[in-house]
Amino acid sequence: MSLKVGIVGARGLSTMLGFQSLENVEVTALCDLDEALVKAEAEKYHIPNTYRVFDDMLDSDIDAVVIATPMQCHVPQAIAALEAGKHVLSEVTAGVTMDELYWLIEAVEQSGKTYMYAENYCYMPENQLVRTLVRKGFFGEVYYGEGEYLHDVKGLTTYHYDLHQSGKTSWRKYWQLGKRGCFYPTHSIGPVMQWFEGDRIAQICSFSSGHHIGAETGLRQDDTSVTMCQMASGKLARIRVDCMSPRPHNMSFYQLQGTRGCFEAARGLGDQPKICLTDSCTDYGEAVWRPLSDYSEYLPERYRAATQEQNAAGHGGGDFFLVEDFVHSVITGEKPDIDVYQACEWTAVGLLSELSITNGGKAMDIPNFRKNMPYEEQIIKL
DSSP states (O other), rough: OOOOEEEEEGGGGGGHHHHHTTTTEEEEEESSOOHHHHHHHHHTTTOOOEEHHHHHHHTSSSSEEEESSSSGGGGHHHHHHHTTTTTEEEOOSSSHHHHHHHHHHHHHHHHHOOEEOOGGGGGGGHHHHHHHHHHHHTTSSEEEEEEEEEEEOOOSSSHHHHBSSSBBBBBHHTSSSSSOOOOHHHHHHHHHHHTTTTOOOOEEEEOOOOTTTTHTOOOOOOOOOEEEEETTSSEEEEEESSSSSOOOEEEEEEEEEEEEEEEEESSSTTTOOOEGGGOOOOOTTTOEEEGGGGGGSSSOOOHHHHOOHHTTTSSGGGHHHHHHHHHHHHHHHOOOSSSSHHHHHHHHHHHHHEEEEEHSOEEOOOOOOTTTOOOOHHHHOO
């Protein structure tokens, strides 16, 4: 029996190579408001059915939906899909308000369907290798991590990019650059939280550099925002989100520190990801860097055995393995690698960072979204 998938939002076609590389899975529907675009892309990828109205696609015989629309649409469309009995793979962020996160969790729990969060930065080969090394104890006990998302998107506030060329104002102006704080946090915090496996974010505090650039553009987003996250265990993570400053795109800078060593991603301009472990010190006890590639034998086997087609799916093959895990979860009923509780926790970091910044860096408790938690742990505390 073939799993039938529908995609809403033409940018979701980035998952196509992943689905096409899997047996017994077919993308049978594509939905987008741009009628000319949806028909052209459907013809290009041999998708038999096209829609402009999302509810019409939900009325078809698809089993699962990929939500790749602007972020303010994610929760309404996810809830509609779940209520229609469809499994959901949702792009980031999980939602745009705290209320939406609670509504989403309720819908997932009531539906009994799979909801997976498509945070593809967690699936980058480098981050997966570090995750394996953490699990095998190479770093000892990890206690500090960093993640940064540095991407100047001021030029993306109108639709003159990607597939859409209408010239209309894009969602990014309001939902990515019209908010304060680390509003787009999960590319930064997601991989770190997978290295802090089993822990949760308990509290945050955020600061920003102000509006040196925003004052010129009329955009509300601060130049740079930094958020400190404290885990329930006491571990720390620092994330930085900067979508305003004029600089090259650095989408994947991370650091990790443990009792037996550390990892640092490449900064650019010839740099490379590197690792330092206590068992690789010099004879004089001096800590030295080694290329992370020296430990490539610990990359998960499926990454090492990936075909050229799978690697072409994007992010070093990560986009394929994300899709593969989603399909596996749907078929087996097993918990997805990034479930709705993690999706909402990571997203809440950004939503509450705005409150923290506007209140002078006030510490904000992150609600415990997990199922059957005491009420007092689930509410927002000011």
